[in-house]
Amino acid sequence: MGVWTAVAAGGGAAGLVLGGLITDGPGWEWIFFVNVPVGVAGIALSFALLEADRGERASSRLDLTGALTVTGGLVLLVYGLTRAEEAGLGSPATLGTMALAGSLLAAFLFVEWSVSDPLVPLRVFRTRDLVGSSLVAFTNTATTSPVSVLAVLYLQQVLAYSPTLAGLLGLPCSLSVVVGSFLGSRLTGTLGARRTMALGLVGISVATLVMVGISASGGLWYVVANATLSGLALGCSAVASTTRGTSAVKEEERGLASGLLNSSAQVGTALGLAVLFAVAVARTDAVAVGGEPGDEALVAGYRWAFFAGAAVAALGVAAALRLVRQETGGKPDGLPTGGSPSKGPP
Numbered sequence: 001m002g003v004w005t006a007v008a009a010g011g012g013a014a015g016l017v018l019g020g021l022i023t024d025g026p027g028w029e030w031i032f033f034v035n036v037p038v039g040v041a042g043i044a045l046s047f048a049l050l051e052a053d054r055g056e057r058a059s060s061r062l063d064l065t066g067a068l069t070v071t072g073g074l075v076l077l078v079y080g081l082t083r084a085e086e087a088g089l090g091s092p093a094t095l096g097t098m099a100l101a102g103s104l105l106a107a108f109l110f111v112e113w114s115v116s117d118p119l120v121p122l123r124v125f126r127t128r129d130l131v132g133s134s135l136v137a138f139t140n141t142a143t144t145s146p147v148s149v150l151a152v153l154y155l156q157q158v159l160a161y162s163p164t165l166a167g168l169l170g171l172p173c174s175l176s177v178v179v180g181s182f183l184g185s186r187l188t189g190t191l192g193a194r195r196t197m198a199l200g201l202v203g204i205s206v207a208t209l210v211m212v213g214i215s216a217s218g219g220l221w222y223v224v225a226n227a228t229l230s231g232l233a234l235g236c237s238a239v240a241s242t243t244r245g246t247s248a249v250k251e252e253e254r255g256l257a258s259g260l261l262n263s264s265a266q267v268g269t270a271l272g273l274a275v276l277f278a279v280a281v282a283r284t285d286a287v288a289v290g291g292e293p294g295d296e297a298l299v300a301g302y303r304w305a306f307f308a309g310a311a312v313a314a315l316g317v318a319a320a321l322r323l324v325r326q327e328t329g330g331k332p333d334g335l336p337t338g339g340s341p342s343k344g345p346p
Contacts, residue, residue, distance in 0.1 A: 002185035004181075004242070005178075005184070005235055005242070006178040008177075009177035009178045009235070013170070013171055013175065016171065016174065017167050017168060017170075017171065018167075019163070020165070021164050022034065023163035023164075063111070063115055063117060063118050066108055067119055069105070069107045069111055070108040073101050073103075074267060076098075076101035077102075077271070079101075080097035109122070120256075121256070124256065124260065128324070128325065129244055129325060130248040130260065132320055132324035133197070133248065134261055135264070135323065136197045136201065136241040136316055137238070137241045137261045137262075137268065138265065138267060139313060140201070140237050140268065141265045142271060142272030143205075143272060144173075145272055146269075146272045146277065147306065148173060150276065151169075151223050151226065152167075152170070154219070154302055155220075158299060159218070170227065173231040173234075174231065176231025177231040177235040178235070179232060180200075180239075181235035181238065182235075183232065184196055184240055187199070193243055194320060195326070196237070196239075196240035197240045197244070197316075197320040200236035200238075200240065201313050202313075202317055203229060203236070204313040205313035207229035207233060208306050208309045209307075210226045211223070211302070212303050214302065215299060216295035216299050242258075245260070245261045275308070276308055276309055280302055283304040283305075284300060
């Protein structure tokens with residue numbers, strides 16, 4: 001898991017640097033085009049490097065209705081939150097979009113309960129360790145992803161850094177994630193996954209609060225300090241949550257657990273960006289004095305978003321300590337010898 005997280009961080013580091021160079025060069029539109037050959041190469045390499053599946057497949061049917069309802073519900077939820085920035089939370093457009101999103105997500109739960117081969121069997125939510133690990137994965141990205149984007153906006157909009165330089169300043173975070181992932185592997189083996197998750201999220205919360213020190217006149221070192229500390233903490237928390245989440249179910253269900261953990265992280269990024277940006281925009285608009293908001297107003301909005309992000313990370317600590325069971329002798333508390341974590345209490 002440490003190697004997995006470190007490799008992902010290496011990809012993130014490359015994306016930050018190349019994204020800045022491309023934006024300064026041919027233009028920001030090209031960041032979408034360059035992903036096409038990268039994706040094609042990834043598909044080709046998967047056939048060349050990955051072993052073929054062995055054994056019988058559980059099912060050959062895809063829960064298309066479930067996939068469409070959950071995807072549509074999440075898209076509308078994020079869109080509704082972004083609409084709230086412009087039209088207001090109580091506007092008919094925002095309320096209508098949010099209501100439709102809620103209806104689709106409720107329909108998804110009904111579909112998963114009623115079909116014979118659901119996309120996400122609802123019984124997995126009876127596994128406390130998996131649910132807790134998924135919430136931690138959600139919280140990891142719901143805090144760190146929007147904070148990193150806001151930091152880049154601060155560097156460019158307030159400090160007037162170029163996209164290339166702003167991208168290069170993201171390297172401390174990615175490199176720290178590599179170190180934190182191996183540190184997290186060791187801590188998971190000594191402190192246990194539960195404590196490592198909580199410790200990582202505490203670090204993320206503290207790192208986010210560091211960003212509150214930025215100002216309109218300068219704040220580069222706050223950005224670098226946040227990137228370094230949050231990278232270390234994210235590596236620890238991500239490794240621990242992935243390790244515990246995938247080991248919380250039987251071997252034949254680990255693909256499902258991995259998918260749930262990955263989806264939680266992706267949804268966390270989307271919702272975190274929407275919510276923290278809405279907070280930042282609301283505060284900026286409140287303190288702006290007519291016309292285009294100045295640097296002071298932008299910084300005020302960023303600070304409120306950072307406070308909100310730190311609070312989200314703190315909620316993740318509570319989720320880890322409340323839901324994930326502490327290991328005793330290499331096994332979670334309350335798990336009998338030879339038992340399966342997937343059959344734990346709801």
